[in-house]
Amino acid sequence: MSNDLVSLGIESLGLNLTSTNIADLELFLQEMGRWNQVHNLTAIEGEKNSVRLHLIDSITVLPVMRRFLGLPNPKIADLGSGGGLPAIPIAILQPEWHLTLIEAIRKKTAFLQHVRGKLGLKNIQVLSERVEVVAKAQPGQFDAVISRAFTNLAYFLELSLPLLNPNGLVFAMKAKRADQELQDVCMNDWRLVADEPLEIPNLAVERRLLVLSPVRKLPL
Numbered sequence: 001m002s003n004d005l006v007s008l009g010i011e012s013l014g015l016n017l018t019s020t021n022i023a024d025l026e027l028f029l030q031e032m033g034r035w036n037q038v039h040n041l042t043a044i045e046g047e048k049n050s051v052r053l054h055l056i057d058s059i060t061v062l063p064v065m066r067r068f069l070g071l072p073n074p075k076i077a078d079l080g081s082g083g084g085l086p087a088i089p090i091a092i093l094q095p096e097w098h099l100t101l102i103e104a105i106r107k108k109t110a111f112l113q114h115v116r117g118k119l120g121l122k123n124i125q126v127l128s129e130r131v132e133v134v135a136k137a138q139p140g141q142f143d144a145v146i147s148r149a150f151t152n153l154a155y156f157l158e159l160s161l162p163l164l165n166p167n168g169l170v171f172a173m174k175a176k177r178a179d180q181e182l183q184d185v186c187m188n189d190w191r192l193v194a195d196e197p198l199e200i201p202n203l204a205v206e207r208r209l210l211v212l213s214p215v216r217k218l219p220l
């Protein structure tokens with residue numbers, strides 16, 4: 001079977017992708033593969049198709065994000081971006097959104113900067129920092145925060161809170177374990193706005209996108 005994104009079912013996601021979109025996504029994957037050989041960037045390796053499916057996994061969140069983000073140019077932080085998932089595919093498909101990729105490991109952020117230049121992605125900013133440091137430097141700056149394979153839900157929420165503006169949203173990409181992780185979240189502090197099942201073509205795994213908002217505390 002051919003292993004391009006189209007044959008893996010990317011078009012069935014209903015995102016109305018253009019041929020330029022698909023070419024840019026393929027270029028990103030090509031660069032990731034090239035850098036991986038030298039720098040061992042990501043644990044996602046082995047079969048070419050598996051990397052492609054990880055990319056498709058990253059963009060299944062888009063219809064839900066579009067539904068919940070009312071603003072035309074939201075500022076979104078991707079925590080623990082690694083090799084750029086989900087932020088780079090999102091930035092390719094939503095050029096009017098601003099994405100800040102926060103990643104602690106320098107060889108990974110060097111790759112992300114390279115991708116920024118290679119694809120001419122003017123809507124991304126790459127921060128070579130720990131999330132905890134950015135939260136102190138840029139409190140309340142983001143309309144939304146997202147992450148994939150970053151940390152457990154409770155800690156992700158704890159790290160997200162200082163980054164979010166008062167109406168901000170958290171998008172947590174999760175698999176089956178989401179129920180267990182939700183039990184560790186203090187629901188006095190967070191509201192579960194949505195729990196959306198995601199279907200990834202050609203991947204028989206359960207994926208969910210949780211959307212949460214902080215509960216606003218009234219001043220005493």
Ligand SMILES: C[S@@+](CC[C@H](N)C(=O)[O-])C[C@H]1O[C@@H](n2cnc3c(N)ncnc32)[C@H](O)[C@@H]1O
Nearest residue numbers: 080081082085103104105129130131148149150
């Ligand atoms: C398992 S990788 C996932 C990468 C990517 N999101 C993906 O789905 O492929 C987690 C990444 O989070 C980064 N990371 C972990 N803790 C961090 C922190 N406190 N601040 C910034 N980056 C962090 C790691 O360096 C690693 O690249």
